[in-house]
Amino acid sequence: MSVANKNIVYGLYDAPEQLLSAVKEANADHLDIWDVFSPFPVHGLDPLLGLSESRLHIGGFIFGLTGTLTAFLGITWIFTRDWPQIFGGKPYFSIPAWIPIIFELTVLFSAIGMVLTFFIVNGQGPGVNNPILDTRITDDKFCLAFDATDEDGGKYRAFLEKTGASVVNEKSI
Amino acid sequence: MNQFTFKRGLRTTLLIMIAIGLVSMVMTFMGDDPMHTRFWSNILHNSVFFTGIGLLAFFMWSVHITAWSAWNVVFKRLWEAYALFLIPGLILMLIIAAGIWGGWHNLYHWADAESVANDKILQGKSSFLNKSWYTYGTIIVMGLWIFVLLKLRGLSKKEDTAGDMSFKIHHKSRIWAAASLPLIGFGSAVVIWQWVMSVDAHWYSTLFAWYNAASMLVAMLAVTIMMSYYLKSRGYLGLVNTEHLHDLGKYLFAFSIFWAYLWFSQYMLIWYANIGEETIYFKHRLDNYPVLFYGNVIINFALPFLILIRNDSKRKLGIMVFISIVVFLGHWLDFFLMLKPGILHTMHELAAMSGAHIAGHGGFTAGFSLPGFLEFGTMIGFLGFFLYFSFSMLTRAGLVPKNDPYLPESVHHHVE
Numbered sequence: 001m002s003v004a005n006k007n008i009v010y011g012l013y014d015a016p017e018q019l020l021s022a023v024k025e026a027n028a029d030h031l032d033i034w035d036v037f038s039p040f041p042v043h044g045l046d047p048l049l050g051l052s053e054s055r056l057h058i059g060g061f062i063f064g065l066t067g068t069l070t071a072f073l074g075i076t077w078i079f080t081r082d083w084p085q086i087f088g089g090k091p092y093f094s095i096p097a098w099i100p101i102i103f104e105l106t107v108l109f110s111a112i113g114m115v116l117t118f119f120i121v122n123g124q125g126p127g128v129n130n131p132i133l134d135t136r137i138t139d140d141k142f143c144l145a146f147d148a149t150d151e152d153g154g155k156y157r158a159f160l161e162k163t164g165a166s167v168v169n170e171k172s173i
Numbered sequence: 174m175n176q177f178t179f180k181r182g183l184r185t186t187l188l189i190m191i192a193i194g195l196v197s198m199v200m201t202f203m204g205d206d207p208m209h210t211r212f213w214s215n216i217l218h219n220s221v222f223f224t225g226i227g228l229l230a231f232f233m234w235s236v237h238i239t240a241w242s243a244w245n246v247v248f249k250r251l252w253e254a255y256a257l258f259l260i261p262g263l264i265l266m267l268i269i270a271a272g273i274w275g276g277w278h279n280l281y282h283w284a285d286a287e288s289v290a291n292d293k294i295l296q297g298k299s300s301f302l303n304k305s306w307y308t309y310g311t312i313i314v315m316g317l318w319i320f321v322l323l324k325l326r327g328l329s330k331k332e333d334t335a336g337d338m339s340f341k342i343h344h345k346s347r348i349w350a351a352a353s354l355p356l357i358g359f360g361s362a363v364v365i366w367q368w369v370m371s372v373d374a375h376w377y378s379t380l381f382a383w384y385n386a387a388s389m390l391v392a393m394l395a396v397t398i399m400m401s402y403y404l405k406s407r408g409y410l411g412l413v414n415t416e417h418l419h420d421l422g423k424y425l426f427a428f429s430i431f432w433a434y435l436w437f438s439q440y441m442l443i444w445y446a447n448i449g450e451e452t453i454y455f456k457h458r459l460d461n462y463p464v465l466f467y468g469n470v471i472i473n474f475a476l477p478f479l480i481l482i483r484n485d486s487k488r489k490l491g492i493m494v495f496i497s498i499v500v501f502l503g504h505w506l507d508f509f510l511m512l513k514p515g516i517l518h519t520m521h522e523l524a525a526m527s528g529a530h531i532a533g534h535g536g537f538t539a540g541f542s543l544p545g546f547l548e549f550g551t552m553i554g555f556l557g558f559f560l561y562f563s564f565s566m567l568t569r570a571g572l573v574p575k576n577d578p579y580l581p582e583s584v585h586h587h588v589e
Contacts (some may be wrong), residue, residue, distance in 0.1 A: 029326065043587045044587070053484070057484070061482070079475050088445065089447065090445075096437075096440065096441045096445070097441070097445065099437065100441075100442065
């Protein structure tokens with residue numbers, strides 16, 4: 001996806017506690033946070049950033065239900081209408097024998113469905129360019145980033161330095 | 174409030190519950206067949222169920238110590254209190270065992286000498302299914318559990334008074350906790366075969382012990398949730414919050430599914446293999462107990478699955494208490510369905526052998542086909558006894574283990 005160039009001011013913190021307190025201060029100063037990056041999930045960060053709960057699991061439930069119905073209706077049609085066969089003297093319509101398959105397709109549909117939904121909603125996929133602000137945000141640094149495309153980044157730099165960021169940088173992505 | 178005080182009002186309520194149980198038991202005894210099968214089967218049913226809750230509380234407590242788990246520490250005294258119910262549980266099981274020796278009841282087909290003499294299958298099993306091994310097996314297995322349990326409980330109480338948060342005592346309790354796991358794992362299978370599975374003396378299932386333990390585990394988690402709700406409403410357990418409730422809810426959800434998995438595995442394999450002596454167990458229950466048989470799966474699997482699948486429902490106390498009551502009764506019914514059909518069958522067999530006529534043969538039998546008021550009354554009595562014992566044990570130690578090295582982590586437990 002091509003996105004108009006953005007000018008990002010970001011700072012790297014050494015510890016998750018520093019990041020948390022910096023986010024709190026940014027909220028108090030009414031600074032508009034563009035994004036936050038961390039190498040692992042930081043407890044208590046989501047409510048500070050005002051992120052609502054992901055709705056991905058609702059999609060997962062619906063995909064799972066689709067899988068359940070696909071398997072159940074599919075096997076029912078195959079073994080009672082299309083090609084009835086007798087296995088071990090059991091009736092054509094034998095739900096207990098089908099439950100493992102129904103379970104498998106439920107899991108398969110919900111897993112694949114959720115992964116695809118995740119990629120589509122986030123605009124991810126093969127060939128998509130993902131600019132990265134700093135390679136160390138996947139290693140040991142905690143990044144707080146502001147969008148300074150239409151304004152002067154000076155106040156953001158000052159804020160990041162004030163709150164103890166070890167690296168403050170500006171990058172056009 | 175760290176120290177639990179067993180108030181008079183609560184004592185009275187629980188004593189009334191016990192009185193209801195005693196009245197129900199006397200009424201069952203009066204209106205029973207000559208061998209008092211309904212009376213004795215109710216005692217066996219409730220003794221196994223509540224002893225199982227105690228056992229699984231002990232198991233979960235040991236598992237959490239062994240796994241370096243911290244989140245449960247704020248309410249671990251509840252599990253300790255339940256676990257100590259193994260001691261009255263041993264007495265209850267010994268009453269059943271004494272009944273076998275004294276010929277007070279006909280709960281077990283294999284205990285009848287004349288039946289065994291005319292039955293090849295029972296003869297083949299008689300080296301395990303006999304009254305000596307029933308008694309001594311129960312004493313040995315439960316004795317070992319109680320021995321380790323008392324060691325662990327002693328260390329847990331010593332930690333409160335010893336005065337610091339170091340791992341010194343905790344490391345000792347890790348050894349005992351680890352030692353208890355194989356004892357519970359193998360021992361529970363042995364006693365469950367004897368207590369529960371042998372009421373259908375001709376039948377066996379290799380999954381049965383796990384399936385039973387899963388049932389007891391879900392019931393134990395339900396009791397834990399209800400108890401923490403009660404204690405919180407009385408101002409105790411202030412450190413237990415939504416985060417702990419959420420994790421208990423995950424357990425309830427996960428182990429309900431685990432129970433359903435084992436239930437279905439047992440059912441499907443027997444259904445598929447279609448071997449007469451195995452299938453008869455389910456044939457009997459499907460033909461004569463359809464309400465309980467299907468109701469069991471709906472109450473213990475479908476309801477908790479659909480209600481607890483959402484994240485927020487596990488964080489709402491009202492929903493959690495509601496589903497806890499449902500699955501607690503559900504697993505009580507599960508044990509009813511495991512025990513009663515086999516006992517009723519034994520009663521008919523023995524009656525046919527002695528030529529006596531027993532009313533209701535083949536049709537609806539009160540107290541066996543469906544639980545009646547007397548069964549629920551007996552259950553309320555046992556529940557009252559279980560809770561009375563647990564509350565008394567809670568008074569013996571502080572509700573918060575103040576020197577457990579994992580307490581700070583447990584207090585700051587965070588799920589979402």
